[in-house]
Amino acid sequence: MPINTITTTTERELSWQETALCAQTGPEFFFPAPGSSIREAKRLCGACEGRVACLEYALSNDERFGVWGGLSENERLRLRRGPR
Numbered sequence: 001m002p003i004n005t006i007t008t009t010t011e012r013e014l015s016w017q018e019t020a021l022c023a024q025t026g027p028e029f030f031f032p033a034p035g036s037s038i039r040e041a042k043r044l045c046g047a048c049e050g051r052v053a054c055l056e057y058a059l060s061n062d063e064r065f066g067v068w069g070g071l072s073e074n075e076r077l078r079l080r081r082g083p084r
C-alpha cells in the first residue's frame with residue numbers, strides 16, 4: 001500500500017469535520033453566551049452529515065462546552081450519566 005493512502009485513526013475519527021455545517025456558520029450559534037438560545041445550532045446539527053460522529057467525538061473527549069452533535073452541555077451530561 002502506498003504510504004500516501006494510509007490514513008491514521010485520528011484522520012478517520014476527524015473526517016466528519018470536513019462536512020461540518022457549524023464550520024460554515026461560525027461559533028456563536030454553537031458556543032452561545034449563557035442563557036442564549038441554542039435552537040439554531042440544534043437545527044443545523046439536525047441537518048449535518050457528521051452529527052453522530054461529532055457527538056461520539058464530544059462524548060469520548062469529554063467536551064464540556066457548547067453544542068456538539070445536536071446536544072447541549074446538559075444533554076450530553078445526562079447521556080453520559082445514563083438512566084437513573
Ligand code: SF4
Pocket residue numbers: 016017019020021022023030044045046048049050051052054055067068069070
Ligand atoms: S453535528 Fe452540529 S456541532 Fe457537530 S459538526 Fe455538525 S453542525 Fe457542527
